[in-house]
Amino acid sequence: MTSHDYLKDLKRITKDCARASGAELHEVQKRAAQAIGFAHWHALASKAKLGWQPTAEDIAKVEGILRGDENYPDEGFIGQHPYQLDDVLRDTRMRGRGWCIFIGEAPSSKPQLLITDRRFKNNPIQDPDFVAKALPIAQWKARQVRAEIARDWPRNSTKPDADGRAMHPLNHERSDKWYCLHCDGESSGAQMAQNLWHCPYCGATPLDMFSEPFPTSERPETENDPA
Ligand SMILES: [Zn+2]
Structure with missing residues (x-):
């Protein structure tokens, strides 16, 4: 008899959640493990190696915790x-x-x-x-x-790498500095990831975020201009 692989489900759910929230995978795994009575993911993984499997109820519990407890109908x-x-x-x-x-x-x-x-x-x-x-x-x-x-989106769009570089979700360019075509605002990769690639200053859409600043000649003079 083949039984359903709930452990595989659990791994997929934690990965999806990390991707969707931009959180570290190990933090999500810890919350998932704690939701079903383990001190940490490592404890869960060790027990799984000995043949332990989560149940359907465990999966539902983890999904509930990771989604947040509230849930509203449309x-x-x-x-x-x-x-x-x-x-x-x-x-x-x-x-x-x-x-x-x-x-x-x-x-x-x-x-x-x-x-x-x-x-x-x-x-x-x-x-x-x-x-x-x-x-x-x-x-x-x-x-x-x-x-x-x-x-x-690619994982790196919602989670900058160790050097602070984030990947533009549409053109897949990677940079640690991003410039808004609308307001000239400069943002870090982390700011872009956090605001889902909308300008944190003026709300312009991801299409208007560029990894290079615009030539000074094409920008209006401001006191903050390094040039
Ligand atoms: Zn802007």
């Missing part, structure tokens, strides 16, 4: 108010009657609270208690969307 209620969650071209939208919360793809993007129907009286988006409950759900969804983006 359609639900906050009190009596229905909401819908979706993503549109990687921006997150949470909508209800007369309101919308919008969060851009970049982790630096601030949530926007929008009134979509002014005729609607007692719009819950104007109630701070409602907003306090709705925002964490919208932010959770935005994190899910970002994790999916990062999962599709």
Whole structure:
């Protein structure tokens, strides 16, 4: 009888999580091991060598811990108010009657609270208690969307190497310094990885990030110009 290889699942889940979050694999492995009662991954691996296998319940537990404990349906209620969650071209939208919360793809993007129907009286988006409950759900969804983006990118795009160089997710160039075409902002590889390749200063998209600064002649004069 061949049994399902849950250990393989466990390894895949921890790798996926490290890739999606930009965390060190050994840190994710430690959290996974501790979720199912081991002091560290090494203890789990040693026991696995002796034939131990995680169970389906162990896998579910680890997935829950690594995903974060919260989990929201795409359609639900906050009190009596229905909401819908979706993503549109990687921006997150949470909508209800007369309101919308919008969060851009970049982790630096601030949530926007929008009134979509002014005729609607007692719009819950104007109630701070409602907003306090709705925002964490919208932010959770935005994190899910970002994790999916990062999962599709090369590992080095979300995790700079030992020299601080990160790989551009679209053209696969590698550098420890990145320049924004829009605002001339200079960012490190770590800043780029952390903000999913959007400019941390102006929010410009990954397409506008370059490993070389623009020639001084093409830039407006500023006091900080080294030239
Ligand atoms: Zn910029």
